[in-house]
Amino acid sequence: MRNPLISPILAILKDNPCGISEFDMLKKLKVQLPELNELADDANLQLFRQHFFIMNALYQLQASLWQEESIMLSISALHIKLLLTEQVHLSESTELNDSVDAKLAAYYLDWTEYEKTDEEEVSRLLNSFYRGIDLKGDREAALKTLQIAEPSPSKTAIKQHYRKLAQQHHPDRGGDKETFIGLRQAYEYLIF
Structure with missing residues (x-):
């Protein structure tokens, strides 16, 4: 056809x-x-x-x-x-x-x-x-990046940790771009 x-x-x-x-x-x-x-x-x-x-x-x-x-x-x-x-x-x-x-x-x-x-x-x-794309070890690395000690945090806890760290490391506030991107990647991984 x-x-x-x-x-x-x-x-x-x-x-x-x-x-x-x-x-x-x-x-x-x-x-x-x-x-x-x-x-x-x-x-x-x-x-x-x-x-x-x-x-x-x-x-x-x-x-x-x-x-x-x-x-x-x-x-x-x-x-x-x-x-x-x-x-x-x-x-x-x-x-x-x-x-x-x-x-x-x-x-x-x-x-x-x-x-x-x-x-x-x-x-x-x-x-x-x-x-x-869910590779082993990524979850632990993401939790560590967002400084979350709890192994199974709620989405609310993940968002809170992310927002706190994102404010500290945002490039517009003098933070490092690579660190900020790493935080966002960890957040996206955990929130999905």
Whole structure:
């Protein structure tokens, strides 16, 4: 099935010769195609479907541009850009990148992945992601950073400790930027 976003995406890429992020592309597409805001009632499922729809179009476009025009489309969430063949630089990691790109392309070109992913599956994927970044030892380090001795503090206690230390170490009050960022990281880790 040819993705209806291909033409609008190609126009966006033409207007952004230096490339564009997926986020900015989505914002532009939502203005052109308001129906992208009606793909699901659940916000997380909505975002998944928008992302999938865009990536499916990008990988379809990537394949057709390369086969028909020898133009490469570089795809990542942070930077999507058309590359003419003289702009393509081969690196030592080309085989690894090709392997990763091939797996991503296969996933996003399989429309059944879109159809089978419901609200529950998106929630499971998000929870799996969050558990994956929950590294052992981080909790203890975060508690130590915020000077909390209690092993299971309440969210209120975490906020109080954070606010107290943030006031002391805020760069606008002469504090150290790195210390302040460390405090914020510890707070975000514990409050989540």
